Amino acid sequence: MRRTTTLTIALILALLLGAAHAQTPRIDGIAYAHVSLTITFGGNQAPTYTLEGSIFPRVEWTRQCFPGRCATGMATPLGYWYDPDHFATSPQYHKEEIDHLRQWEALGPAFLVAYFGTFGEAFESYPTRNFAAIAATRPQQEWYRPENMWMPPAEMERSFPQLRIQWGGNQEPQTTVMTGYSELVTSIAGAIQGEDTRLTNDDIAITTLTPYDPLRELAFLAPDPDVIASSP
Numbered sequence: 001m002r003r004t005t006t007l008t009i010a011l012i013l014a015l016l017l018g019a020a021h022a023q024t025p026r027i028d029g030i031a032y033a034h035v036s037l038t039i040t041f042g043g044n045q046a047p048t049y050t051l052e053g054s055i056f057p058r059v060e061w062t063r064q065c066f067p068g069r070c071a072t073g074m075a076t077p078l079g080y081w082y083d084p085d086h087f088a089t090s091p092q093y094h095k096e097e098i099d100h101l102r103q104w105e106a107l108g109p110a111f112l113v114a115y116f117g118t119f120g121e122a123f124e125s126y127p128t129r130n131f132a133a134i135a136a137t138r139p140q141q142e143w144y145r146p147e148n149m150w151m152p153p154a155e156m157e158r159s160f161p162q163l164r165i166q167w168g169g170n171q172e173p174q175t176t177v178m179t180g181y182s183e184l185v186t187s188i189a190g191a192i193q194g195e196d197t198r199l200t201n202d203d204i205a206i207t208t209l210t211p212y213d214p215l216r217e218l219a220f221l222a223p224d225p226d227v228i229a230s231s232p
Contacts, residue, residue, distance in 0.1 A: 025060065027058070027060075031058040031079060032054075032056045032098050033056065036158070037049065048171065049167055049168045050166045051164070051166075053161055056078070058097070060081070062083055063083040072086040072093075073087065073093060075101050075103075076104070078162075080098075096149075100123070103152065106152030106156040108179070123149060124149065125145055125149050126145070160180040
């Protein structure tokens with residue numbers, strides 16, 4: 001879990017800070033956003049209120065290359081970045097990145113564990129284990145299948161919003177930023193200090209005011225076998 005957390009932080013920092021040789025990242029719009037309000041009534045207690053929401057910007061950034069492969073887009077719990085040149089010829093990839101945001105928000109920190117535990121096969125729209133070989137020998141319509149991506153069921157959607165504010169009843173107002181991630185950091189810090197810390201998420205209730213409306217399927221264009229269309 002510590003390695004997973006370190007990797008998450010590294011990915012986020014890479015997005016925010018960029019590399020010295022790369023184009024400066026530029027926010028060019030909002031990819032996906034929502035807000036919800038839950039009112040809970042119980043017994044003789046005053047009602048409690050939970051306000052939750054997330055806003056995911058999209059960031060223009062040139063493709064990033066690592067040993068053996070290049071990526072033209074990546075989703076994170078804070079939003080997603082994309083190579084404007086590559087996405088200009090493959091606009092369907094924007095929908096794919098929004099779907100990755102929904103995966104992140106449903107699973108929270110467990111997303112990376114699930115992603116790497118399945119080698120990404122369950123979460124991507126293409127075969128991750130032999131992508132380069134398959135993309136080089138088969139037409140895109142045979143391997144690019146967005147319908148194969150795991151998408152959260154209704155009861156799991158938006159379980160880990162970026163912001164949660166709770167008030168009312170007998171409790172003091174509470175504000176949590178990066179729900180799930182902040183609890184994970186607190187748990188790790190406590191474990192380092194020898195405390196018995198456990199992550200719980202029993203009180204999540206979600207009422208959606210802005211339901212997700214997926215884009216219609218777009219025409220698929222010829223792939224670039226040397227480039228990964230997107231990553232989580």
